[in-house]
Amino acid sequence: MNSGIKAIFIMVLCTLFTTLGQIFFKLASVNLAFDLVVLLTNQWLYLGGLFYFIGALILVMALKEWDLSFVYPLISISYIWVALTSVIYLGEKMTYFKIGGMLLIMVGIICIGLGSKTKELKRHINKKKTRFSDG
Amino acid sequence: MANIYSILLVVLASFIGAAGSFYLKIGAKEFKIAAILKNYKLMLGLFLYGFSTIFYIIALKFEELTIVYPITSLTYIWVLMISAKYLKENMNSYKIYGIIFIIFGVFFIVR
Numbered sequence: 587m588n589s590g591i592k593a594i595f596i597m598v599l600c601t602l603f604t605t606l607g608q609i610f611f612k613l614a615s616v617n618l619a620f621d622l623v624v625l626l627t628n629q630w631l632y633l634g635g636l637f638y639f640i641g642a643l644i645l646v647m648a649l650k651e652w653d654l655s656f657v658y659p660l661i662s663i664s665y666i667w668v669a670l671t672s673v674i675y676l677g678e679k680m681t682y683f684k685i686g687g688m689l690l691i692m693v694g695i696i697c698i699g700l701g702s703k704t705k706e707l708k709r710h711i712n713k714k715k716t717r718f719s720d721g
Numbered sequence: 722m723a724n725i726y727s728i729l730l731v732v733l734a735s736f737i738g739a740a741g742s743f744y745l746k747i748g749a750k751e752f753k754i755a756a757i758l759k760n761y762k763l764m765l766g767l768f769l770y771g772f773s774t775i776f777y778i779i780a781l782k783f784e785e786l787t788i789v790y791p792i793t794s795l796t797y798i799w800v801l802m803i804s805a806k807y808l809k810e811n812m813n814s815y816k817i818y819g820i821i822f823i824i825f826g827v828f829f830i831v832r
Contacts, residue, residue: 608786608790609786611774611777611778611781612781612786614778615778615779615781615782616782618778618779618782631778634778635774638774665790665791668786668787668790668791669787672785672786672787672790673787676785676786678785678786678787679785680787683829683830683832684787684788684791684829684830686826686829687791687825687826687827687828687829687830688791688826688830689826690822690823690825690826690829691791691794691822691823691826691827691830692826693822693826694794694797694818694819694820694821694822694823694826695794695797695819695823696819697815697816697818697819697822698797698801698815698816698819698820699819700815700819701813701814701815701816701818701819702816
């Protein structure tokens with residue numbers, strides 16, 4: 587499989603796990619109380635933690651494989667999933683301000699990803715330069 | 722306007738989470754699987770991650786997920802600032818545009 591398509595596929599999977607973790611955390615928060623028994627028997631809390639952890643694990647593996655500048659913009663897919671699932675499964679209302687805010691945040695994350703790329707590229711070019719001067 | 726306590730809790734959680742990433746990063750430099758429990762920086766990073774989740778879930782109790790989740794993007798800003806100050810990572814115009822977009826986005830969300 588093409589590395590780019592593979593990265594997108596992996597990150598879609600990663601963001602889906604993260605989003606499901608968020609949905610479960612939200613469901614867990616409804617029964618939140620400062621009571622150890624209530625906390626420890628809150629099954630949504632465990633589910634949320636598990637999905638969040640799997641998402642984070644996939645993210646760490648993706649960051650080992652691909653450049654930060656490529657992975658970061660793909661992380662912002664999670665805002666689309668959270669928006670969709672919150673409306674469908676949690677019955678939350680979507681407003682123009684929320685959509686606008688999320689789009690701005692996604693653009694911001696993509697910018698930060700691009701900003702990290704220039705640094706990585708510079709390092710890559712410098713490595714090549716030293717290799718050439720050695721040989 | 723979104724619930725002010727929820728907003729403050731997420732801002733706090735995002736900062737603690739960013740501090741967690743910082744310690745994970747400096748802990749990862751001396752990462753050895755056999756000595757993982759003695760790697761205090763890594764352990765502190767993991768602890769801060771878990772600790773931030775507590776504030777996050779309390780914030781979720783009082784506000785919608787479509788408001789609370791987008792605010793966590795502030796983590797990116799904290800990470801950039803901490804990395805620039807303590808890891809001497811470079812700051813450039815792309816990153817600054819990114820910070821501005823995220824701040825505007827969060828204002829739209831919590832208004």
